[in-house]
Amino acid sequence: xxxxxxxxxxxxxxxxxxxxxxxxxxxxxxxxxxxxxxxxxxxxxxxxxxxxxxxxxxxxxxxxxxxxxxxxxxxxxxxxxxxxxxxxxxxxxxxxxxxxxxxxxxxxxxxxxxxxxxxxxxxxxxxxxxxxxxxxxxxxxxxxxxxxxxxxxxxxxxxxxxxxxxxxxxxxxxxxxxxxxxxxxxxxxxxxxxxxxxxxxxxxxxxxxxxxxxxxxxxxxxxxxxxxxxxxxxxxxxxxxxxxxxxxxxxxxxxxxxxxxxxxxxxxxxxxxxxxxxxxxxxxxxxxxxxxxxxxxxxxxxxxxxxxxxxxxxxxxxxxxxxxxxxxxxxxxxxxxxxxxxxxxxxxxx
Numbered sequence: 001x002x003x004x005x006x007x008x009x010x011x012x013x014x015x016x017x018x019x020x021x022x023x024x025x026x027x028x029x030x031x032x033x034x035x036x037x038x039x040x041x042x043x044x045x046x047x048x049x050x051x052x053x054x055x056x057x058x059x060x061x062x063x064x065x066x067x068x069x070x071x072x073x074x075x076x077x078x079x080x081x082x083x084x085x086x087x088x089x090x091x092x093x094x095x096x097x098x099x100x101x102x103x104x105x106x107x108x109x110x111x112x113x114x115x116x117x118x119x120x121x122x123x124x125x126x127x128x129x130x131x132x133x134x135x136x137x138x139x140x141x142x143x144x145x146x147x148x149x150x151x152x153x154x155x156x157x158x159x160x161x162x163x164x165x166x167x168x169x170x171x172x173x174x175x176x177x178x179x180x181x182x183x184x185x186x187x188x189x190x191x192x193x194x195x196x197x198x199x200x201x202x203x204x205x206x207x208x209x210x211x212x213x214x215x216x217x218x219x220x221x222x223x224x225x226x227x228x229x230x231x232x233x234x235x236x237x238x239x240x241x242x243x244x245x246x247x248x249x250x251x252x253x254x255x256x257x258x259x260x261x262x263x264x265x266x267x268x269x270x271x272x273x274x275x276x277x278x279x280x281x282x283x284x285x286x287x288x289x290x291x292x293x294x295x296x297x298x299x300x301x302x303x304x305x306x307x308x309x310x311x312x313x314x315x316x317x318x319x320x321x322x323x324x325x326x327x328x329x330x331x332x333x334x335x336x337x338x339x340x341x342x343x344x345x346x347x348x349x350x
Contacts, residue, residue: 033282034329034339036314041331042069043316044208045256045308048083049328050336052076056210057330066210066218067106067128074102074124074220077206081160085204088121089160090224092167094174095231098158100224101238102127103138107217107248111137113238114144119155124222126153127238137240141232170228205237207244207254209310217312219246221254235259241269250276251312253284256325257305261292271309281309282317289319293344306341321345 034043042056043049056073060066078087085091092098102123103113112131115138117123126148130139139147149155159167205223221244223237236243236259243259245268246252253271255262262268267288274284285307293300306320308327318327318341325341 033280033315033317036311036316038314038331038333039213040211041310041314041316041329042073042208042210043308043310043327043329044073045206045254045306045325045327046204047326047328047338048077048080048086049206049208049326050330050338052206052208053328053330054335056208057335060210060212061332063212066212066216067104069210070208070218070220071104071124071128073208073210074104074206074222075122078122078124078222081162084163084166084224084227086206086223087123088156088158089163090158091163091227092159093225093229093231093233094170096159096164096167097231098163098224099231100158100222101234102220102222103238103240103244104128104131104220105218105240105244105246105252106131107246107252109247111240113138113240114148115140115234115238116232117141117144117148119145119158120148120153121156121158122153124220126151127220127222138238140234167228174228205235205243205256205259207237207256207308209246209252209254209308209316211251211310211312211314215248215312217246217248217252217310219244219252219254225259236262236267239263241266243268245269245272247272247276248312251281251310253288253307253309255305255307257320258303261303261305264295265291267292267305267307271307275309275311280317281311281315282319285309285317285319289321289344293321301345306343308341319343 042053052073055076056069060069081089099116100123101115104127105111112127114126207221209219211217221237242263253268255267271284271288304322306325308318310316320341320343323343329337
């Protein structure tokens with residue numbers, strides 16, 4: 001016999017689904033989760049989460065700390081010169097400056113972040129330094145760069161020839177309109193996508209969550225932000241509670257997509273708190289997405305936000321507004337699993 005909590009939870013989920021405009025009932029149903037019980041596990045957003053997870057697993061699979069694992073994993077897309085949404089090859093802002101955001105968080109509550117950081121290719125490593133070597137959580141702009149240089153990081157030019165070419169192409173029209181699942185907005189529509197599931201354009205931030213066999217967690221999030229953004233714009237990725245939140249008592253969550261929408265809803269903190277209240281990772285991600293959609297009379301058809309959650313027992317779930325969000329799962333049984341997240345709208349609007 002269902003208890004009162006189960007009854008209220010079912011009622012709230014049904015009410016939320018009915019409130020969504022133009023949503024198929026199958027799209028709003030609970031699906032797409034991966035059961036726990038596999039021991040240590042790493043999950044991350046998008047297709048490039050597969051090699052990132054493998055780097056993290058090289059640490060976690062040997063009994064290493066989840067914090068060390070996510071830091072190692074996040075550096076893979078940061079180093080990838082073909083990835084124009086994370087790290088050293090990220091597309092610049094409208095002024096031609098590459099600025100990077102990153103955060104890292106341990107399940108014990110320690111955290112560090114950097115935002116609008118220039119000239120440093122691995123912002124995730126600087127974020128960890130902020131966590132461990134300062135009394136602060138977030139350093140930004142010139143202050144973050146000064147701190148990084150003091151810590152021995154090397155200053156470098158992050159504007160690659162390919163990114164500079166894309167920026168000059170964008171300047172011809174200088175239109176700024178984020179497109180769901182696209183790293184480079186209008187310019188990149190004309191470029192071919194490679195063979196990986198989802199295509200080269202089908203990603204932005206990488207968020208990564210890891211849990212060890214004892215239920216200890218950590219998370220990392222790193223991005224170059226929206227291409228052609230206003231100089232100084234900061235998204236959700238370096239904001240603890242928005243782009244990333246981890247708690248050893250419950251689990252962790254991370255986000256991807258239009259960061260402003262995630263910040264307005266304290267998205268990742270919300271997902272973790274919903275899990276604390278008894279929701280599964282899948283249910284928590286779905287409710288967080290629904291709250292964003294409800295605030296948009298147009299049905300949020302022009303934006304993408306996705307959440308990925310990992311509970312301390314290893315169960316994970318994901319949900320997005322638009323079709324196309326993928327996430328990678330890695331554990332002792334399989335290191336290259338890539339899954340498509342369920343979504344509110346089963347057709348991506350462009």
